[in-house]
Amino acid sequence: MSSHTYAVGLATAVEDSVPAADHQPGLAVQEARPLAVRVKNLVRSFGDRPVIDGLDLDVGAGEFVALLGPSGCGKSTLLRILAGLDTQIQGEVACARRRAVAFQAPRLLPWKNVWRNVVLGLPGRPEKARATQALAEVGLAHRGNAWPATLSGGEAQRAALARALVREPELLLLDEPFAALDALTRLRAQDLVAQLWRRHEPAVVLVTHDVEEALLLADRVLVMGHGVIEHDVSLDLRRPRDVADPEFAVLRKQLLRWLGVG
Ligand SMILES: Nc1ncnc2c1ncn2[C@@H]1O[C@H](COP(=O)(O)OP(=O)(O)O)[C@@H](O)[C@H]1O
Numbered sequence: 001m002s003s004h005t006y007a008v009g010l011a012t013a014v015e016d017s018v019p020a021a022d023h024q025p026g027l028a029v030q031e032a033r034p035l036a037v038r039v040k041n042l043v044r045s046f047g048d049r050p051v052i053d054g055l056d057l058d059v060g061a062g063e064f065v066a067l068l069g070p071s072g073c074g075k076s077t078l079l080r081i082l083a084g085l086d087t088q089i090q091g092e093v094a095c096a097r098r099r100a101v102a103f104q105a106p107r108l109l110p111w112k113n114v115w116r117n118v119v120l121g122l123p124g125r126p127e128k129a130r131a132t133q134a135l136a137e138v139g140l141a142h143r144g145n146a147w148p149a150t151l152s153g154g155e156a157q158r159a160a161l162a163r164a165l166v167r168e169p170e171l172l173l174l175d176e177p178f179a180a181l182d183a184l185t186r187l188r189a190q191d192l193v194a195q196l197w198r199r200h201e202p203a204v205v206l207v208t209h210d211v212e213e214a215l216l217l218a219d220r221v222l223v224m225g226h227g228v229i230e231h232d233v234s235l236d237l238r239r240p241r242d243v244a245d246p247e248f249a250v251l252r253k254q255l256l257r258w259l260g261v262g
């Protein structure tokens with residue numbers, strides 16, 4: 001096992017280097033494209049089995065990326081690495097400094113009320129007002145004093161989103177955040193994430209097993225398999241997305257085929 005680099009918070013956004021066009025007369029100087037994630041030749045093994053095996057990935061600042069792939073292919077492993085929760089890697093990973101994660105289970109501490117859960121882990125002694133503001137963004141300002149056990153599944157997941165938002169992330173990492181919600185609550189939660197993304201413009205990496213969810217929300221859809229990103233599609237669909245759009249149906253079919261389902 002050789003060296004690895006784990007560079008989190010290198011800069012506010014990682015600057016992608018661009019060829020020195022300014023030395024060539026007649027060529028305009030290109031803007032450097034800021035990145036929220038840069039991964040090069042990433043390997044993560046459990047025992048001697050590499051789950052991630054030479055993976056490359058760039059995510060632009062403010063870009064919304066959905067990550068699909070069969071169960072067990074390493075999506076959560078990749079997300080945990082991007083979140084800085086797993087550093088047993090080889091290769092290079094650089095991420096924007098301010099990151100926040102939300103998982104399928106809201107993971108609220110039952111012995112702290114909702115607003116204290118929202119600001120949990122923030123430096124200093126964060127004021128309740130700060131939590132209330134984030135809760136207001138997800139429609140839960142009135143539930144700040146409630147105990148987590150009294151929230152519905154949808155409310156608990158929105159509280160988890162508030163906890164992510166209060167960190168003002170440049171990179172928001174979501175691991176199947178809506179998978180446990182009923183269909184209607186899931187649609188509302190998807191809509192909320194789309195709104196929050198437009199308002200705050202973080203880069204988002206959303207792990208999902210739902211092809212439609214990916215097509216409704218993302219700028220770009222990645223399909224993971226065999227330890228790498230096997231397919232990478234930029235979506236050129238109008239927003240708000242419309243499942244009745246013929247283009248939508250074509251992409252849906254293609255993605256399902258890549259996933260081995262259609
Ligand atoms: N801490 C761990 N120890 C051993 N194996 C693990 C660990 N975490 C994940 N794995 C294995 O790595 C593979 C990918 O897991 P995961 O990233 O959770 O997949 P996905 O999220 O795509 O369903 C699975 O085979 C899983 O069993």
Ligand SMILES: [Mg+2]
Pocket residue numbers: 075076077
């Ligand atoms: Mg997973």
